[in-house]
Amino acid sequence: MTYHGGDRTVVVSAPGKVLLAGGYIVLDRKHSGLVFGLSARIHVLAQKIPTSTGVHLSEIVVQSPQFLNANWRYGYHLAPDGGGIKVTQLQSGTHVEPNHFIETTLNYVLSYIAEVDKRRASHGFEASSLIVLADNDYYSKPKESSSTSRPSSSSSSSSSSNSTNPHTRSLSAPEHLPSQTDAPVPAPTTDKPPRPRFRHFGTTLRDAHKTGLGSSAAIVTSLTAALLAHYLPPDLFDLSTPQGKRVLHNLAQVAHCSAQGKIGSGFDVASAVYGSCLYRRFSPSLLSKLPGPGEPGFGSALAGLVDGEEWDCEIGKEQVGVGLPEGVAIRMCDVDCGTATVSMVKKVHEWRDKNPAEAAEVYADVQKKVDELAGVLREKDVAGITPVMKGVRELMRGLGKSSGVPIEPESQEEMLDALEKVEGVLGSVVPGAGGYDAAAVVMRDDEETEKRVKAFLREWSAQKEIRLRLMKVKGETEGARMEDVGEFKLWIRSDGPEAPAE
């Protein structure tokens, strides 16, 4: 007999991140970093896959309909000796590349659920479908040729009754509706099609061009929350409560760290859950004793850790305040270049270990600027933003020079100096680890400033033969949240029960 813990249809979203100040120092628990959530979110819709009477389907299907070949099917079993629930990717027909972040998240979250919801028998997971929908800014625009060869929602679903709804117009629906790859190529039209909310990128995920907004943290967080909200009854998981957020944070951190190889400070998962904050990391030793998925004792050790009191990270929401000063926005510039965060971190750490006294001094100076920047933003001191941000840039440039790491490389320095002269721009930085791939701009939130910044970036791109663009995404303070299921009707299975909104 299968236990139904709720199996509700839910949609949860989590925001992307920008580490405005505190890169590198935030890896050390002595210090903290100022992180903002972003308006670009990754949404996960969780729903039941109905089966005929008497048939038991043990399958969890995850689909990312904005990409080619992005359907992952998993079987699952209870591992011996308390090893938790272990999933195995099922292959049928075309080879589907594994998705390490999704698979790891399923192992951790299903094991946690099986452990805390004792009423759920060992095989008590009803089959479910999870659909991932990422806001368009997470990836660079596909080239024109590829975008016209893919069915964009506006064409593929223009005959649907929902065609006037921008949320449902964006894509053909995933597998249970006509398949993306088989959908007809839209007839050429002279009208510019409306911009879909969730566009098809015309590539596999591996070939997609990420813009560095923190896709893995946002997907791990929203997938974790969707699974918890789908399978657990509300008395065991409620995202609107501090306890619900705590469980989500701890579980998503553990899963993300494991998938990522335990290298990050976790600021990206923290902001995916809580939104903007002054973040102090947890002690890395917290995770050191946890067995891996499937290993003896994994299930209970995981639940003990997630629900336990040892978490020493600090999420300073009050240090950041309720939002940015009126009329000021954080915007992101995609520089269309990659940066290797991991090797940069390694090199900075090598330098720090060889020069402990100098490094401690620089780290302390950066920390001062992090606190000052949080302070001017919190106090809505618009005039204070420019000098503090200049100070952040200077220190990060210095850290880069000392350690031999291109944190603010010359090409970025030159560009940011020129950008800061544009009227309405209050400050800029290379966010996070820095490098060549992005710039964050704090600017006046009005059309004229946006036009001037876009014109500047166009001109600079032409002059330097690079591709720089202002993304739509803006800094925002809210973290993970339940979404209105009604807005995602196109992706709700027509063969399943119409679900309550939340």
Ligand SMILES: Nc1ncnc2c1ncn2[C@@H]1O[C@H](COP(=O)(O)OP(=O)(O)O)[C@@H](O)[C@H]1O
């Ligand atoms: N839309 C998506 N659907 C499914 N998986 C995704 C999606 N976006 C990101 N991922 C997962 O996250 C991984 C990217 O993580 P990573 O390289 O750390 O990038 P980021 O810096 O954006 O977090 C992908 O390989 C994939 O496993």
Ligand SMILES: C[C@@](O)(CCOP(=O)(O)OP(=O)(O)O)CC(=O)O
């Ligand atoms: C160096 C860091 O402190 C900041 C890196 O920030 P980014 O925003 O550059 O990160 P990725 O998008 O994952 O590359 C490492 C960390 O804190 O995890």
